């Protein structure tokens with residue numbers, strides 16, 4: 001079987017943290033959220049055999065190989081992580097990507113009938129997949145790029161947030177907290193980021209405001225995925241949610257072993 005990568009990745013970054021705990025079983029997933037963190041360097045040609053035709057076709061629409069690989073790894077990891085949690089084969093997981101706005105298959109991923117909520121994010125060479133039964137979830141990963149954040153901060157931050165953003169990392173901390181919330185609500189960037197108010201980058205992550213009403217119950221957790229990246233996961237739930245960050249290289253390696261045997 002062809003062991004080559006699906007295509008060339010960009011320059012590697014440092015490894016994500018090793019697994020800090022085991023994934024929860026479906027029975028205990030309610031108070032937990034797992035975030036599988038993978039690198040596109042770990043994507044192998046045979047992983048693509050786990051995907052359904054529509055997922056492959058969708059990924060093939062990307063012009064750039066790195067965009068394709070990110071999309072394919074997100075879809076592969078979603079199947080592998082959900083399959084492990086649910087105790088089924090990856091190909092048996094039903095993934096529905098119906099867009100709430102137009103009905104096309106490019107929206108947030110849903111796992112109907114599983115009791116699990118899911119979210120996928122990719123940036124640079126990192127891909128993250130969050131799964132939880134606790135409530136709608138959103139994960140956002142951003143590679144910290146040397147942008148002129150001052151030029152765009154007013155489109156992302158409210159005035160109180162802007163006053164707390166003292167550098168590039170602070171900016172990406174605020175960005176990922178907000179995008180995680182908007183992915184959990186399913187609105188995405190259709191809602192202006194200045195409609196949300198989150199706590200200062202130096203403080204624990206909290207959703208302080210969303211639109212004009214009281215914010216929904218939201219458990220926000222900044223997550224360490226790799227050096228040079230910021231990431232956050234949001235779960236719309238009233239009770240605290242424990243987040244387990246899992247190095248996806250193991251689940252990807254196991255998938256390759258089981259297909260070769």
Ligand SMILES: CC(C)(COP(=O)(O)OP(=O)(O)OC[C@H]1O[C@@H](n2cnc3c(N)ncnc32)[C@H](O)[C@@H]1OP(=O)(O)O)[C@@H](O)C(=O)NCCC(=O)NCCS
Nearest residue numbers: 071074101102107108109120121122183186187188189190
């Ligand atoms: C969701 C969104 C914020 C992602 O932004 P990003 O930083 O570029 O990308 P990320 O890597 O963090 O996330 C991409 C993933 O978000 C998921 N996603 C797409 N739409 C989503 C939504 N409305 N809510 C939550 N997640 C969504 C998908 O899984 C996607 O990955 P995939 O296509 O490989 O499966 C942005 O694409 C967006 O706002 N989309 C919705 C806009 C919209 O509603 N448009 C109407 C189209 S008709």
